[in-house]
């Protein structure tokens with residue numbers, strides 16, 4: 001059964017999509033991708049399509065920028081597959097976003113405080129809060145601490161996007177001169193109990209951002225979170241579990257020096273510093289760059305989905321300690337403490353080698369299939 005075939009969409013809605021350059025097929029592909037990311041089967045595509053279509057009152061969203069490089073916004077607005085940015089901007093009322101809103105100066109600030117006064121909004125935060133030197137981060141004369149406290153205390157939930165908003169970012173690396181902290185740490189320190197969802201990553205994957213917002217809009221609740229307040233649905237498995245190079249790891253075939261001839265053959269990057277065994281995330285399955293590629297195609301994973309990876313994973317080209325290799329045992333000794341337990345949990349809990357053998361082949365065929373579908377349109 002083709003779940004896309006029987007989905008009927010209102011003519012008016014189709015016209016709106018058309019004006020935005022989104023075909024019916026692309027919209028349904030978006031719904032399919034959202035279903036997959038939310039852990040639903042394809043049979044839920046009509047339900048998702050209909051829910052999006054019927055969203056007459058667009059829920060307000062406030063997007064705050066603090067200490068960061070704007071990489072997460074870049075990642076979000078550059079996502080063209082499957083037209084996530086256009087669709088999300090159609091279904092959400094983006095009342096305030098310092099980078100992409102039309103308003104500026106005082107008018108922009110009026111919009112912000114009006115939205116806060118009306119309440120019932122989702123708050124997305126990109127960037128860390130400067131708590132050590134508050135004046136290091138100000139917007140419109142207010143510090144990041146003042147803005148975050150005011151906006152965060154009245155939000156339905158705060159979605160912290162990227163490593164800066166979740167854990168302070170690289171400006172929070174030791175010795176952390178500005179006292180940069182993530183949103184959750186900041187709000188809890190002030191006794192503010194607003195739910196916080198941490199979408200880690202440097203940057204956060206745009207599809208994880210969209211899917212989190214959609215989860216709330218479609219199901220009326222926030223996704224289930226792990227101990228780091230990350231949605232389990234995106235961060236439940238390690239990079240290593242689903243890696244395209246995993247079959248080579250299991251067979252003991254390693255790249256010994258970066259860019260050697262075995263790199264192109266797809267050999268495992270563990271010995272040149274890959275942090276995949278310690279890192280929880282869906283990069284190998286959701287991919288990046290419009291689902292075309294991901295880091296491990298060309299370089300070792302640096303573990304950017306793990307809290308404070310800049311300090312914990314320093315010495316990026318040294319192999320991780322205590323990863324059991326086929327017939328070998330690694331002995332790097334300069335990596336942060338506590339990683340061994342995480343690795344053991346990561347590998348032990350996620351059935352080494354289960355679904356990943358042949359993954360490279362699956363990914364290639366996925367891309368080829370997508371291209372064929374695009375050509376048919």
Ligand code: SF4
Pocket residue numbers: 239240241243244245246247249267268269270274275276277296301
């Ligand atoms: S160590 Fe890295 S490259 Fe090797 S299989 Fe694991 S995640 Fe992939």
Ligand code: SF4
Pocket residue numbers: 201202239279281283294295296300301302303304305306
């Ligand atoms: S593969 Fe590793 S380095 Fe690349 S985005 Fe994912 S977690 Fe970050």
